[in-house]
Amino acid sequence: MAGMQATNTAGYDAPIGLTADPVVFTLLDGRLCVLLARRLEEPQRGLFALPGGFVGSSEAPEQTAERKLREKTGVGSVHLEQLRTYADPVRDPRGWLPTIAYMALVRPETLPEERPVDRDASWHPLDALPELALDHAVIVDDGLWRLHARVADKVWFVRKALALLTEPFTLRQAQQLYEALRGEEVDAANFRRDVRATGLLEDTGALRSEGPGRPGRLYRRA
Amino acid sequence: MAGMQATNTAGYDAPIGLTADPVVFTLLDGRLCVLLARRLEEPQRGLFALPGGFVGSSEAPEQTAERKLREKTGVGSVHLEQLRTYADPVRDPRGWLPTIAYMALVRPETLPEERPVDRDASWHPLDALPELALDHAVIVDDGLWRLHARVADKVWFVRKALALLTEPFTLRQAQQLYEALRGEEVDAANFRRDVRATGLLEDTGALRSEGPGRPGRLYRRA
DNA sequence: TCAAAAGTGTTCCTGGTACACCCATGG
DNA sequence: CCATGGGTGTACCAGGAACACTTTTGA
Incomplete structure (x- = not known):
């Protein structure tokens, strides 16, 4: 699958899609946590990842981040701040798949009790993160950096x-x-x-x- | 042409491409200027625009920004800093076409005398910008904002x-x-x-x- | 009455701004 | 000798860090 790509009508190379990944922080029991959900699809099925997903063709990426957040974790509307874009052609084994990362800070109760099963959507303390899919560990790091800058x-x-x-x-x-x-x-x-x-x-x-x-x-x- | 998009093998919506646009500043005769080049293609042919272009499928977007800069203006290797990504589905009349914007600051001589014809690649003082293609005026504005922050x-x-x-x-x-x-x-x-x-x-x-x-x-x- | 936390005030330092003042040069 | 810019020093102010000290509660 590696190296897959698309080509548009004008003959230009095109990414196989565009994703939006929200880095959502909260404070739980005095510890700073990120929201993660298990991947249900290949590649890296079962690994924890940021609760993002594919941007629809008539959707603003911020909306995607918010929608995916709701679908995968049940977390409702939050204010998302754009972090940066990761577009290295080999960052995803499925092919050329850039992602726009966002950052948010929400209250822990925003993650509801009744939420999608199988995803294990949950808060993970930053000092005890599990192995993350793709380059998501880097993205979380950048998000933390931005958070510190904001809080200052x-x-x-x-x-x-x-x-x-x-x-x-x-x-x-x-x-x-x-x-x-x-x-x-x-x-x-x-x-x-x-x-x-x-x-x-x-x-x-x-x-x-x-x-x-x-x-x-x-x-x-x- | 509006609304055009692609679909990848996995069935997800895909952008029709990905572009990288460098906002290159310089100081010329004591005035802060941006580097612009005329569009030779539709849409908005003849309008001034940022000297960016399509990212190749096996290329890091920073490389694209640098390469396009060289092709369109003759400006050589510069250090580019990622600004942010503009991915509104209707920002480009050709279809869904996100762009990653970069910022750089170079010396005016970096723009060589012998450069691609027809493009009118040249420095434009910020206080007298021509009409810009697409959402490039917004991008230049964001670039200026970032420049101010850096210089501080x-x-x-x-x-x-x-x-x-x-x-x-x-x-x-x-x-x-x-x-x-x-x-x-x-x-x-x-x-x-x-x-x-x-x-x-x-x-x-x-x-x-x-x-x-x-x-x-x-x-x-x- | 003592530990712990709330709340007030003061000192010190630092980084930035404003400005007074002397030095060196061309005309 | 004077206008112009180079260069030095100092006074001042604001924001932050450190800390002393008082007040109010639970145990």
Whole structure:
């Protein structure tokens, strides 16, 4: 099968298709995870892979990524950011098959209980990834890199990442999320100052106690 | 012709091809310019467009961008950075035809005197662009955005952008380049401090006088 | 009453901007 | 000698990192 390709009417070489692969992150039990699903088709059937698939001919690739995500994992509408395109002619044994990679960050509950069987769609901690199909390990890596870059921007963090928390939330929850996404610890005092300085948080006035210690104020995204 | 597509052996929809479009910038007479060439084929024959073309089936898209650049404009090997992929199914009237865009920054002499006829391959100042084919105006815009982001990084500027100057050069030349790329003026004292702080410049010891005023020191990239 | 967490304030450092000021050259 | 640009130094400001210190809870 290797080296297969198509030729269009104008006589140009054409890829055998175009795929879109979403790299979807979440935070589960304090660990950063990616969403993976088993391949049901050859090649590499049974291996874990990004839950992407073929772009239809009258479809925007972002829509494909979203649709495949829904079909393979049950995850609903999310905001996808284009990562980059992988088009090495030998990246897929089926033939010339470029893929456009996307990145998203969602809450873990977005992955529903009732979901397609046989696919084992599930969250995998980044520090314990299984073997991945094709070049998907590289794509996940690039996605992680992009995620780190985004999170470094406090405004992006408050607007996008804090959507992972159920409102209202304490600043401690926000900080734990931040630290998990960044992969490093930060000073609590500075974190609270920075995040409140964005002006994007709304103080609900209520308090909540989590374990020992003084209860924390509850916030909502403005 | 609209809506044309291909179907591969596995029954999936396939694009009618894949193109690679390089957005090549240079500085000419103090103005930031892009490299454009006229289309010799339908659709939109005669319109200016990015000097890209179809990716061959056993070719990495970066190679295609480089090859097309050479064929259409005579511009030799350059370092291309992937920008993003445009895959809207209706972006090209010929049918479903995604393109991967690349960005580069080269010296104006890279465009040779003897070059393919009929194509009018030439530099066009960004503030006076002709009508562009397809969605190429958007692509140029995204390229410019990326260029600004890159130049903001002093180290990138010294390593990549300063290659546009013929060595040795004065810091004033470097500053004028910087200002043209950024599109805004900067303080000369601060610029020289920042750029020397990178440690990537080598003082040749020689001086050069350009017009009135004290002659400037000549530098080389280390 | 003690540990743990919330919350406030201060210091320090760094990177960038603005700008004052001297030096060297051509006209 | 003066306009012009090269070159040095300094003051200032903003954002971030480190940390001291107070407050409020559960055990």
